[in-house]
Amino acid sequence: VNRAPHVSFPIRTRGRRPSAADIVEGVMSGQLPAGSRLPPVRVLEAQLGMSKNTAQAAYEELASRGIIEARAREGWFVRSSTSATTGTCTRTSTRAELLPPPALPTPRSARISLSTVFVDPELLPREKLADCARSVLKQPGLKPFYDAQGLLTLREAIAARLQRRGMEVTAANVVVTVGSQQALDIVSRTLVTKRIATETPVYPHARMLFESAGLAIGGLPLDPFAGPDLDAWEKAIAELRPGLLYLITSFQNPTGYSYSTHELERILSIATAHDVAILEDDWGSEMLSGSEYRPMLRLLGGENVLYVGSFTKKLWPSMRVGYVIAPESLVPSLVGAKRVSTLGGAQITEAIVAEFLERGYYDGHLEKLQAELDARYAACLDALRELMPDDVRWTTPGGGPTLWLELPSRIDLVALSARLAEKGVAIESADSAFVGERHLNGFRVSYAYSPPPLLREGLEILAKEIR
């Protein structure tokens, strides 16, 4: 029987065995909330050395006064109508003053989510993760402790993967984080120069995180059709003199833009000329088709680039495993910041991801995911070509999870979004993604989340509302 826990009440025995009267007095003075379960008589016997009969007599006395009641097979309870409560829990209002929540895009639950950055759960490797989880939990050597830098076997597996892509990295350079969001957090909190430059529009949770860390943010306009105007960027960087340049190099969120090698090289030379470090957020380079990998700044730019990666979107978002690759000299500061905020990560989850990588499941999974994303990308383009009015434009990122859909300026995105919501379709306004002026009038379209027929249905509704 799953019984409620029982309460305790004060019993003043003054060194002698408690009497039934002591129990009665204790319950009466105990300010016990209605519905509380009283200690069973065997507990009073064990704790106070009184006989069960005495305790039982005291409870019966209280029951006869209407203060407690016996419930079959459950024990004695304080009655809800006439209770022994001499005072009630005082309801004071809070004196805690907190800052208002940041103005982040509110995730709308809708039948069709057109802008989500998540991958269709049906495409995630649930069974194989379950196999790894079972195996990890059965390991005789499983330790209940954690390494604040992250589980060594996971750091080794991450380093080995990145080495295969040409990166010079060892487990000592890897700090495992709670999603890549924590990587951004510990970097921004430890940054000495409190200025950062980012693309605009940019992933809003990064922008707000930088703001909450007290960083001044300079926006570098990114037009997903024309690419970045790197001369203008260089001017802005020279003016702001940031400590860090934050860039999402593949499938930039929210524009879906991926930088060419030529652009990445120019960015590196700007960073060198202006003495700026780079924070590369690579959530996307593994989502491109086949064996093609997008170039990474970290590969071209060496240790001046702090490189952030994540398994969340591609494996299982709630497992919350990401990482940052940093020069060994910076690792202690990053691990220190992580310890201050969370002590360590969820090492069991880290062990599951490590096992998944060691068994070679990740590569197989990515291959299947990439093929499916390619097919969905093609279906999305077909649907857009067929359905959208002539003055609507979209980017063609070549695969991956998202593209940018740009609407004519006469279309009000707030009104459109409200009308779509009524029809069960959600789009994410990019409002909070802009640093400074808004130079685009569109939003992210994701083909990774909805199966093609559902995406098409969403795009049909969208095209109709635009018209």
Ligand SMILES: Cc1ncc(COP(=O)(O)O)c(C=O)c1O
């Ligand atoms: C560009 C980018 N970086 C980082 C994150 C954080 O993701 P996570 O903490 O799940 O790795 C996201 C999430 O959407 C993102 O879009």
